[in-house]
Amino acid sequence: MELKNCKKCGRAFAYKGIPVCGRCKSDDEDDFTKVKDYLYDYPGATIREVSDETGVNEKQILRYLKDSRIEIIEEGNFILDCERCEKSIRSGRFCDVCLSEMKKEFRSVIKPRTEQAKGKEKMYITDKLKRKEKR
Ligand SMILES: [Zn+2]
Ligand SMILES: [Zn+2]
Numbered sequence: 001m002e003l004k005n006c007k008k009c010g011r012a013f014a015y016k017g018i019p020v021c022g023r024c025k026s027d028d029e030d031d032f033t034k035v036k037d038y039l040y041d042y043p044g045a046t047i048r049e050v051s052d053e054t055g056v057n058e059k060q061i062l063r064y065l066k067d068s069r070i071e072i073i074e075e076g077n078f079i080l081d082c083e084r085c086e087k088s089i090r091s092g093r094f095c096d097v098c099l100s101e102m103k104k105e106f107r108s109v110i111k112p113r114t115e116q117a118k119g120k121e122k123m124y125i126t127d128k129l130k131r132k133e134k135r
Helices: 022-041 047-054 059-066 071-075 097-110 119-134
Strands: 003-005 012-015
Touching: 012 119, 022 059, 047 059
Parallel strands: none
Antiparallel strands: 003 012
């Protein structure tokens, strides 16, 4: 048996592949059920409302959303903001528009030899890449 400190409450517990102790894990599941039930009854509630009514703190509710654990969101709860443009989204961290834009941006970063990368910028980027290759 391996003893570890619980990530949530810090108490030592018998580690079985989950970083929190049994007590915190069941607390967490209770909280999750409360949040889910509340959203089921009141679709469209804000995080603050859910938090006030269920007693679960806002950070924790956000975590459920970001982990995409609350599926009920798909049915019309708009209580998250895109981290990039602050548009309301249903789950995750970014809206669809930002996601596809970020994908494009990401591609232009990994493929610098496009029309966009001209002159100095191009030289700078290819230079950087070369240096990386040498390592
Ligand atoms: Zn604990
Ligand atoms: Zn966005």
